[in-house]
Amino acid sequence: MRFRNWLVLFLSISALPAADKEVRWTPGPVESYPHRVTSEKVTLAAEPFETAEKTRGPFGKLNPNQHGVLPMLLVIKNDSGKALRLDVMDVRYIDQNRNQLEPTPAHEVPLIEGGKKPKLVQNPIPTGAPKLGNRRSKLNTLEIQTRAFAAKMLPPGDVASGFFYFQTGFSSRARIYVTGLREAGSERELFYIEIPFRE
Numbered sequence: 001m002r003f004r005n006w007l008v009l010f011l012s013i014s015a016l017p018a019a020d021k022e023v024r025w026t027p028g029p030v031e032s033y034p035h036r037v038t039s040e041k042v043t044l045a046a047e048p049f050e051t052a053e054k055t056r057g058p059f060g061k062l063n064p065n066q067h068g069v070l071p072m073l074l075v076i077k078n079d080s081g082k083a084l085r086l087d088v089m090d091v092r093y094i095d096q097n098r099n100q101l102e103p104t105p106a107h108e109v110p111l112i113e114g115g116k117k118p119k120l121v122q123n124p125i126p127t128g129a130p131k132l133g134n135r136r137s138k139l140n141t142l143e144i145q146t147r148a149f150a151a152k153m154l155p156p157g158d159v160a161s162g163f164f165y166f167q168t169g170f171s172s173r174a175r176i177y178v179t180g181l182r183e184a185g186s187e188r189e190l191f192y193i194e195i196p197f198r199e
Helices: 002-021 052-059 106-111 142-146
Strands: 036-039 042-048 070-078 090-094 159-166 175-179 193-196
Touching: 036 193, 042 193, 052 070, 052 142, 070 090, 070 175, 090 159, 106 142, 106 159
Parallel strands: none
Antiparallel strands: 036 042, 042 070, 070 159, 090 175, 175 193
16 A cells, blocks of 8 residues: 555656646637727737747747747637638738738748758658658747647637747738638638737
8 A cells, every 4th residue: 555655656746847848828818919800790819929928828938939930829709600610711911011921830830940941851761752851940849739720610609719820020010911711601701800910
């Protein structure tokens, strides 16, 4: 019996470091973000995580901005009474010069190194296609993947949220432009939504 108690204590203590490494964070309600727009009873909020203070919550010690990546949180609340398709939603970052930037998929973010394209190397297995070279990257973290926006459908009354990753710096003169939101039943596309950051 005494051995069993020691075993339980040992396993509990050994699990502590792993628990400490886990970054616990949840986004706030859509109403808590100052940069938001409501259209057809659907509210979208966008929040740039451009400082180390902001990124510490969702990403821990990693500040993606130091590696040329701006994490942009998007929160969507559906009060329309109809389910929405999000799988064809298009999100763009329009910078101060009106350049439209597409987000980098979360699985490609670890390949970003100071704006350089990943190096292609010959695959040793003859698959007919080159592979991306293995690179150690500080952006190769679980949080980058798990915090990414992944919702495909949004039922009425529900909220979806997650990050989009843009290879740019933040400007208060920029804005987020969202198109492609559709009603799941009729396939009717909702009006585009533009979220400015300048107060």
